[in-house]
Structure formats: structure tokens, C-alpha cells
Amino acid sequence: NAGVTQTPKFQVLKTGQSMTLQCAQDMNHNSMYWYRQDPGMGLRLIYYSASEGTTDKGEVPNGYNVSRLNKREFSLRLESAAPSQTSVYFCASSEATHSTQETQYFGPGTRLLVL
């Protein structure tokens, strides 16, 4: 049981390049999330998917797109990377996002450097 997996672990991009971060969970969770973590700041929500087939913006969605490919997979795409998107990206999943007693499980993160 792997939990939440993310690929790649590390990535270096040039400004303007595009890439997709992959995330998969094997816990049969309904909800999935993408966060970014920057030094001295807490995790900030980029996008989330409450259930298969739905996606919604979080706190910092600009410059990103997401796809909930199926119940297991939730990808994050940077169409034209900018240095401000240098960060550590975490994917998370939970049983149900609208529950008031809901626990998120996090992947190991993708470290992205945009030059």
C-alpha cells in the first residue's frame, strides 16, 4: 500500500517551459489536492478535486491547470513556468473534502526549480 505517490521527485525547468506533475493514490479516496510549500510559509492550496470529474481553484491557482484523470490520479500542469513557481509541490488525498472530520494524506513532494 503506497499511499500517495508523486513523480518526478525533482525537476529543473527554464522559464517558459511546460511540465506536468503526476500524483496517484491507492486509498480509494474521493478528494485530492495540490499544495505548494515555500520557505517560511505554510502549505497553500493551488487546486483541489472534491470527487472524480470535478476540480476547483484554491488559494493560489494562477499559472496552473489540473486534471482529475480518474479516481486515482490528479495531475498539475505548468503551461509556461516562471521563476516564481520555484517551490515544493505536494499532492494530498482524503476520503471526502466536505467532511468536518477529514484527514489529508500527503505525498513525498516534487521539488521544482525554474531558472
Added chain:
Amino acid sequence: GQQLNQSPQSMFIQEGEDVSMNCTSSSIFNTWLWYKQDPGEGPVLLIALYKAGELTSNGRLTAQFGITRKDSFLNISASIPSDVGIYFCAGQLTGGFKTIFGAGTRLFVKA
């Protein structure tokens, strides 16, 4: 928007010492969560609190949900080197998509 103030930002302690950290908010929450992040890893849930006033333990860790619903603290007793990491508090009002994270407390433990 909602913000959590987590303090202290960092702590340098000797092995065996007790540790206390806390989070405060100007808004109320229905759930308080405490996560630990090891270097190079994602956050892992330590303790979840669901009721105002609730006091919950997990081994050497104890956390409390403040009665005003605007604060929470985490205590670690008899610290050991593997306690090193970043501890995050998080507040939830209506569910996962409304989880607000604190900036974290970096804990360093000297053997």
C-alpha cells in the same frame, strides 16, 4: 483571508527536554490538526482534534483544542533526536478544501 500564527518559528533544544508550540487564529475552527514533516518528505498527521477543549495524546505528544476554538498547542515530552523536523498546525472550518496551515515550527534536537 484566514491566517494562522504559529510560534515559535524555530526551537533548538537538548535531548530529553520538553517542547511546547502553539497556533492562534483570529477565526474559529471546527478541527485542529498537527502534522510533522521530516526533511525531504511530505507532512504526516500526528494528532487530530475535533472538539473545543479536547486534549489528545499520541505517545509523547499531547495536543489541545482551545476552548475559544481559536487556538491549539502541541507538547512533546522528553524529546529525542528523531523529533527533528517541521511541525505544522492546521485549522479546518468546513472540510479539507478549507484547511489553513501555519508556517511551521522547526525543531532541532541536540543529542
